[in-house]
Amino acid sequence: MSTSAKKEPSKEVALKLVHELTQKLNSWADAYYAEDNPLVPDSIYDESLKKLREIEIDYPELKLPNSPTLRVGAKAREQFQKVAHKVPMLSLSNVFSIAELGSFLDRAARHMGSSEAPFPLTCEEKMDGLAISLHYKKGIFQRGATRGDGETGEDVTENLRTIRDIPLKLEGHYPDEVEIRGEVYIELKAFARLNEKLQKEGKKLFANPRNAAAGNIRRLDSSITAKMPLRFFAYQIVSTPFDQSEALKKLSQWGFQVNSHWKSFSDLHSIEKAVKEYEEIRKNSKRPYEFDGLVFKVDSHKLQQELGFVTNSPRWAVAYKLPAIEMLTQIEKISVQVGRTGALTPVAHLKPVNVGGVIVQRATLHNLDQIRAKDIRCGDTVWIRRAGDVIPEIIKVVTEERPANSTPFEMPSTCPECHEKIIATKSQHKCPNTLCPAQALERLRHFASRGAMDIVGLGDEWIEEFFNNGLIKNPSDFYQLKNHKEELLQKEGLGEKSVEKMLSAIEKSKSQSAARLLFGLGINHVGERIAQDLLQNAGSFLDLTQKNSEELVTYSGIGPEIAQSVSQYFSKNEVKKEIQKLQDSGLLAFKEKIEIISGGPLSGKTFVITGTLSTERGIIKKRLESLGAKVSDSVSKKTSYLLAGENAGSKLTKARELGVKILSESELESLIS
Ligand code: IVH
Numbered sequence: 028m029s030t031s032a033k034k035e036p037s038k039e040v041a042l043k044l045v046h047e048l049t050q051k052l053n054s055w056a057d058a059y060y061a062e063d064n065p066l067v068p069d070s071i072y073d074e075s076l077k078k079l080r081e082i083e084i085d086y087p088e089l090k091l092p093n094s095p096t097l098r099v100g101a102k103a104r105e106q107f108q109k110v111a112h113k114v115p116m117l118s119l120s121n122v123f124s125i126a127e128l129g130s131f132l133d134r135a136a137r138h139m140g141s142s143e144a145p146f147p148l149t150c151e152e153k154m155d156g157l158a159i160s161l162h163y164k165k166g167i168f169q170r171g172a173t174r175g176d177g178e179t180g181e182d183v184t185e186n187l188r189t190i191r192d193i194p195l196k197l198e199g200h201y202p203d204e205v206e207i208r209g210e211v212y213i214e215l216k217a218f219a220r221l222n223e224k225l226q227k228e229g230k231k232l233f234a235n236p237r238n239a240a241a242g243n244i245r246r247l248d249s250s251i252t253a254k255m256p257l258r259f260f261a262y263q264i265v266s267t268p269f270d271q272s273e274a275l276k277k278l279s280q281w282g283f284q285v286n287s288h289w290k291s292f293s294d295l296h297s298i299e300k301a302v303k304e305y306e307e308i309r310k311n312s313k314r315p316y317e318f319d320g321l322v323f324k325v326d327s328h329k330l331q332q333e334l335g336f337v338t339n340s341p342r343w344a345v346a347y348k349l350p351a352i353e354m355l356t357q358i359e360k361i362s363v364q365v366g367r368t369g370a371l372t373p374v375a376h377l378k379p380v381n382v383g384g385v386i387v388q389r390a391t392l393h394n395l396d397q398i399r400a401k402d403i404r405c406g407d408t409v410w411i412r413r414a415g416d417v418i419p420e421i422i423k424v425v426t427e428e429r430p431a432n433s434t435p436f437e438m439p440s441t442c443p444e445c446h447e448k449i450i451a452t453k454s455q456h457k458c459p460n461t462l463c464p465a466q467a468l469e470r471l472r473h474f475a476s477r478g479a480m481d482i483v484g485l486g487d488e489w490i491e492e493f494f495n496n497g498l499i500k501n502p503s504d505f506y507q508l509k510n511h512k513e514e515l516l517q518k519e520g521l522g523e524k525s526v527e528k529m530l531s532a533i534e535k536s537k538s539q540s541a542a543r544l545l546f547g548l549g550i551n552h553v554g555e556r557i558a559q560d561l562l563q564n565a566g567s568f569l570d571l572t573q574k575n576s577e578e579l580v581t582y583s584g585i586g587p588e589i590a591q592s593v594s595q596y597f598s599k600n601e602v603k604k605e606i607q608k609l610q611d612s613g614l615l616a617f618k619e620k621i622e623i624i625s626g627g628p629l630s631g632k633t634f635v636i637t638g639t640l641s642t643e644r645g646i647i648k649k650r651l652e653s654l655g656a657k658v659s660d661s662v663s664k665k666t667s668y669l670l671a672g673e674n675a676g677s678k679l680t681k682a683r684e685l686g687v688k689i690l691s692e693s694e695l696e697s698l699i700s
Contacts, residue, residue: 038089041082045089048079052095056191092167093196098189099253106247107181110172114265116158116208117177117339118643119322119346125299128323131345132295135325138342139333147326149271150301151289152318153346154260156212157241159187161261163205166197173244177339186244187211189253192260194282201281202267209261209283213240214315217256219386228520231486235385236317258316260286271324271331288314291326298323306349312381321347338642353412353422354387356380361392361405361436365444367469367549369458373398373436375409375421382413390419396454398436406430468494470549474502478555479547480536484528492518502547503608505533537614541568544609544616551592560584561593562621569617572597572606583631584657628699630655635662637679638672640692647695654699662687670695 036044052075058066076095083090090096122128136146158174171187172180187193190211213221218236225232233239243255261283264274272291279285292298305321308314325331325343334342360376373392380387390411392398403409403421408428413419441448442458444465450457458466471490475482482505493499498511508515508530515526539547545568546558553561564582565571571593579590596602610617634656636644647670648658662669662681669682669689682689690698 041086042089048075049091049094110180110182115177116174117341120340121346121348123348129295135342147293149291149324149326151322152286153320153322154210154212155237155317155319156210157244159211161207166201168195183244185249186252190257190259192258192284197281199280206265207261208263209259211240211244211257211259212316260284268328270326270328272326309349310352320349351412352382353410354380354382358405358407363443365458365465367466367473368551369466371456387419390421394454395438404433404436406433473549474547479543480539482532482536484532501605503605506612541616541619550596552589567620628654632656632667633665634658634668635666636670638675640672
């Protein structure tokens with residue numbers, strides 16, 4: 028065997044071998060991955076792949092565009108390139124009932140000046156994964172990108188190449204250039220195996236299959252992505268004249284995986300029946316993957332064109348959200364967690380139960396009031412609900428099943444971590460000891476978290492480990508870790524490479540904004556928005572630290588409670604020392620000058636948005652904020668305007684009671700203009 032490796036094949040022979048091996052390896056891989064039917068032992072596959080790779084190294088010009096060696100992943104990169112989508116990647120508006128679907132179709136019919144609804148529709152399962160766009164030129168996969176904000180995504184080509192459901196070369200007849208869209212997802216079993224493995228390795232688990240898919244597609248190191256069980260369903264061909272039902276067939280012919288459970292409909296009655304069937308399928312976990320709804324699309328390409336879209340969702344397609352899945356289980360134990368502000372949160376430990384494919388073992392109980400309201404007790408049989416990625420919720424206790432000796436849940440009178448006496452207020456129980464180790468650890472985690480300094484690659488487990496060893500006590504200690512490299516290298520599971528990665532992530536976090544730093548400090552009542560508000564009023568981080576509560580309370584949007592909390596925080600000696608250390612570490616936040624906002628045509632005005640609107644709320648909110656307005660969640664006397672869409676409920680009633688001005692979308696437009 029070894030002698031043959033020495034003899035390089037001639038180019039002529041190499042050409043033949045490259046074709047043969049590529050073809051063989053691809054068909055073996057298809058049988059293995061798509062049909063779960065291995066045709067040859069792994070060793071033969073590996074050997075052939077090695078041989079092909081060797082030839083390709085000697086004769087790079089012979090490498091075929093669909094070579095299986097392209098699927099193994101490339102080395103880590105710094106960041107992803109941004110990609111502007113030629114055709115924006117829209118999102119879908121949601122309906123929750125047949126009646127709402129009916130209205131959606133009526134609106135579409137009216138738009139076309141016809142009263143005939145519905146027209147032929149396709150119905151597909153709405154995969155709960157990550158939307159992806161793929162570009163092919165002359166049938167060869169060129170580039171793939173995430174949806175991003177719909178306008179601009181990230182170039183994740185290398186990672187997508189590792190997914191075997193994505194053809195590197197199209198089959199059959201295809202346009203010269205074509206863009207395909209679809210969903211990257213992970214099957215439920217593979218998701219469970221992945222999390223099991225992560226758990227064994229002491230790493231952070233993925234919350235749900237969608238996060239696992241998204242997290243792995245956005246990995247900078249595609250050789251890791253290559254090892255992940257990612258799958259892809261194609262569901263759209265962009266800018267070609269195919270009807271949707273035709274497009275789905277074409278996609279299969281071109282070599283894509285297409286979810287085969289799609290159907291065609293042309294009347295609401297049969298849709299209603301089918302929706303019930305899909306609900307059962309989902310509830311009984313009959314699919315190997317998770318789907319959170321159905322997508323109805325107007326089949327005709329011509330009608331789609333006529334219908335067009337509103338702001339950022341098409342008039343020709345809609346998502347039908349299926350109801351959350353509810354299951355029965357039992358509470359085995361109720362424990363109490365201490366958060367970073369000392370607040371105690373009860374957590375129910377459940378007998379593991381499969382809720383629509385995801386094993387649920389815990390549910391947060393928020394606070395004592397909620398427990399009392401539902402009278403939740405240890406040992407109770409309860410209904411739990413999981414909707415999408417939301418943390419499962421206990422909806423109801425089956426009191427008939429309650430054990431005879433059960434007693435109502437009581438909060439502990441001392442902190443479970445530091446044993447300090449708990450202080451109980453209206454609805455909150457708090458450990459008042461700011462030196463409580465549980466709080467300190469949570470504060471560190473918060474500082475490093477995504478919305479704050481975003482120290483990527485420093486997982487919760489390592490923070491806990493470093494905290495327990497005394498390597499990190501305060502946030503500023505993160506920036507000293509580089510002086511403890513030897514100690515880090517001694518830890519099991521931390522090699523040279525991971526330590527380098529960790530330290531460079533920490534260094535990188537030094538350039539985070541002042542708002543993130545302020546939020547990251549975890550001051551009571553200072554969330555992301557308030558942090559921004561405070562800085563936009565104070566002008567800089569250090570200026571803010573000097574303000575007393577009388578000054579802070581004059582800031583727009585800052586009430587007495589926040590003002591107190593902030594000024595008290597910065598007046599503490601240990602905080603002053605910590606801030607100095609952070610500044611000495613060279614955080615850019617200290618140099619940032621924040622533009623003090625004043626003016627803006629809507630400055631000083633507070634808006635509340637409610638009901639169904641033609642534009643996504645987030646977009647309206649951003650627009651209002653850019654004009655100087657504040658957007659708040661609840662209606663009060665301070666609210667200047669309520670923007671009310673269709674089906675507005677309690678907020679509208681309250682606004683009427685309080686005499687708050689109510690605007691429709693068009694009234695808002697004229698107000699702005
Ligand atoms: S069609 C304009 N089809 O749902 C067409 N989307 O809220 C938009 N999705 O971003 C997409 N399965 O991530 C379509 N069969 C399917 C889908 C699907 C899942 C996701 C996709 C999209 C989101 C829209």
